[in-house]
Amino acid sequence: MNLKSAFKPIKRKNKLIFLIILLCITISSIMIYSIINNFNKDKVISTAVIAERLSKISELSTTKYSYSNIIALTDSKKIKDFHIPFTEKSFLIKYSGYIKAGVDLKNLDIVVLQKNITITLKKSKILDHVINNEDFFVYDEKSSMFNKLSIQDMINEISNQKNKVEGDLIKTGFLEGANTNAKLLLQGILWDMGFENVTIIFK
Missing domain, CATH: 1.20.5 (Single alpha-helices involved in coiled-coils or other helix-helix interfaces)
Known part of the structure; x- marks a missing residue:
């Protein structure tokens, strides 16, 4: 073989x-x-x-509110309830502004499980409140020798009015609307990234 x-x-x-x-x-x-x-x-x-x-994105602005306002101030020096003569000052201001609200995206809690994602973030807040300088007019300025009208008087009144406008706006559900818009925008972003189930939680 x-x-x-x-x-x-x-x-x-x-x-x-x-x-x-x-x-x-x-x-x-x-x-x-x-x-x-x-x-x-x-x-x-x-x-x-x-x-x-x-x-x-950092801060996601989701809602904007534009408004116009008139401030009328009349003031005089007084002793108790007695107004001192020749100390009266007054002015009338007409202006416009806008308020933006949204969410802060710097501090997020993110939990991912395959195609599912949960994001926890703080509720919406006022992000910006701007007075339009191009639509700002002062009328009927009056001051006296003993009580001069100053720019600071106007700044103080506008600041007080800004706080009032914000407070009144928040009572209408402005921030809740900002939460809803933020949720929709974040869901759209995350769906585009390939996630199928997106949960947004506000704390």
Whole structure:
């Protein structure tokens, strides 16, 4: 019997087994790499991308209220209930302004579970209250020698009125509307990032 002829089938069989093992190792390596890659991808979405996108926004202004107002002030020096003559001062101011409300995105609690995300953040607040300098008029300025009208008088009255306007506006549910708009905007951003279930909680 020829030994060379006998060993040929064995060698071919060994080569076939080796090729099968090599193929299995290759397929397994590809699968493991794919799983790790997807895991890392999900990890990036849950941390870096969310933090980056929301930190760029910082403060999310969601509601704006424009208004006009008139301030009339009449004042005089007095002793108890007696008004001292020739100490009266007065002015009339007409102006417009706007108030913006929204949420602060600097401090968020983010919980991600696969395609589900929950974000907890503080409720909306007044972000900005601006007086329009181009629509600011002063009428009927009157002052006396003993009680001069000053710019500070006007600044003080406008500051008081700003607080009043904000307080009255908040009573109408202005901040609740800002919460609703913030929720819708954040949901849209997170859905675009690939999340399927988005929960927004205000604390």
